[in-house]
Structure formats: structure tokens, C-alpha cells
Amino acid sequence: MNLPGFTGGALDRADRVRHEPELLAAAVADPRARLLVLNGLDPELDEYDRLRWTNLAEATGELLFLGFEHGLPRFVSALPEGVRPPATRSPALFGMLERFTCEDAALYAAARSLVDWHARHGFCAVCGTPADIFRAGWGRKCPHCHAEHFPRVDPVVIMLAELGERVLLGRQPSWPKGRYSALAGFLEVGESIEGAVMREIEEEAGVRVRGVRYIASQPWPFPSSLMMACIGVADDERIEIDVHELEDARWFTRDQVCRALAGDADAGFIAPPRYAIAHTLLTAWAEGL
Ligand SMILES: [Zn+2]
Numbered sequence: 001m002n003l004p005g006f007t008g009g010a011l012d013r014a015d016r017v018r019h020e021p022e023l024l025a026a027a028v029a030d031p032r033a034r035l036l037v038l039n040g041l042d043p044e045l046d047e048y049d050r051l052r053w054t055n056l057a058e059a060t061g062e063l064l065f066l067g068f069e070h071g072l073p074r075f076v077s078a079l080p081e082g083v084r085p086p087a088t089r090s091p092a093l094f095g096m097l098e099r100f101t102c103e104d105a106a107l108y109a110a111a112r113s114l115v116d117w118h119a120r121h122g123f124c125a126v127c128g129t130p131a132d133i134f135r136a137g138w139g140r141k142c143p144h145c146h147a148e149h150f151p152r153v154d155p156v157v158i159m160l161a162e163l164g165e166r167v168l169l170g171r172q173p174s175w176p177k178g179r180y181s182a183l184a185g186f187l188e189v190g191e192s193i194e195g196a197v198m199r200e201i202e203e204e205a206g207v208r209v210r211g212v213r214y215i216a217s218q219p220w221p222f223p224s225s226l227m228m229a230c231i232g233v234a235d236d237e238r239i240e241i242d243v244h245e246l247e248d249a250r251w252f253t254r255d256q257v258c259r260a261l262a263g264d265a266d267a268g269f270i271a272p273p274r275y276a277i278a279h280t281l282l283t284a285w286a287e288g289l
Contacts, residue, residue, distance in 0.1 A: 009106025064137025
């Protein structure tokens, strides 16, 4: 199984630094400290397709401490006060995701989600007072009611239903022509991962599954999801799609999946991109996990 996209980086998040002002001051003062270059929320890549870094003096907002990478202090700047993050992902970003190293993708995911969260959560959710950044950027604290707020993570289940040597995939109308992928949906409060997998597959495709098994997870920083990939065993092959969610859903054979993952144009569908955990999930299933 390949490593899921946005995972496996070399970042030491160094929680101790977030709690010790002297350690944070030393990291800021370190001449090797670098600031991640972002264009809005998009990264900038150098001629080697690596993330670009600059001096901390270039920050246009508060410094957020990402951690140490190979011993080097890494920071990112919050967006300037009052600047809203873009509502949609830029088309250029997808091209960059294909070129990223695993290490850079993982670090960028953390930085992007953190910057985005601060830009959209400037006020205390309890009393509405502007909240201050604390813990070196990993939270906000209200100066009025003292409530503490932390960057949110939105759990999403993404899953395959299997039926013998076949697997259920679906497509949304907005996807590139021919692309089929695993079904997915947000976990709801009070719900287990297994329960969400069973509910989502039945809601979207009318397929009942049982025996849900966990395969892998990945952060998905658009803006702050955690994708949890699972496989469930279907009761039977009947499909009844929810047309509000899916354009189509169908069963594909193991041979078709292997060929699609290998880029075969005659596989019957186009596999999801390598940086998406659906690709990891399909690979795992094809390998019999
Ligand atoms: Zn408050």
C-alpha cells in the first residue's frame, strides 16, 4: 500500500515550544528560522518543485510556529487581519499537488489548515469577543471569557463496498469525465466510524454493508478534513443512487481496478489522483488488504 498523500512528513511539532515562551523566542531568533511562502493559501514551488521559504521578517500577519524540520525552525504567517481566505481552491494548486514531495505535502497541509482556521475563527465562539492567538499559533484564547479554541478537524469517512471480486465506486457530476472513486461523507456527532460508513453507503448508493474494516487515514487540508478510509462487505449487488449526491455508481472488477491504477485508458474508469486517499484505498483493496 502506498503512503497516503499529505502524510509522512518530517515535521517535529515540538509541543514543548508552544508552552514555553523562552523556547519560542529562541526559535524566532534562530538565524536558520524560515517562513513558508504562501500566495493566499497556495504554496509556491522552486525550480526543484520544493516549497519556497523566506525570512521571518517577510511575515504579513502573526507568526505561527509549525515546528522543526530536520532541526530547522519552520513558521508560517497568519493572513493579515481582515483578509478572508479564498472560498475555492485555485486550479494551479492541483498541478502542484502532483509535483510535491511527500515531505512537503505533509508540512503544507498542516500550514494551510492552520492559516485558514485562524482567518475564519477570529472571534470567540462563546461570547463573540476577538480572540488572541496563543500556544505559538495552535489555538486562540478569549480575553473576555477565557474560553480556549483549537484548530478544528472535520472527520470524513471514505469507503469501498466490496462484493467478492468487485468493488463499488461512484462519481459526482463535477468530476473529470470517466473518473470514479470511493464514496465519502462527513461523520456526524454521536456516530462511530463504522456507523458512518454503513450510513453513507446506504444513503448514497442504497447498498447495505457490514464488517467494516479500517485501512488508513490522511489529512485533507481543504480546509481541515481528516479522511478515514474503510472497506465494508456488501449484502448484495443492488444499487439505488441518491441523485442529489451521485451521478452514477457501479461495481468494478479487481482487474478493472488494477488496470485503472496502472493508468490503462481501457480500464473502464479513471482512478483518483495519487495524492487522494481513495487511490491508497483502491490500491489496498487490489492488494487484498
Ligand atoms: Zn469569549
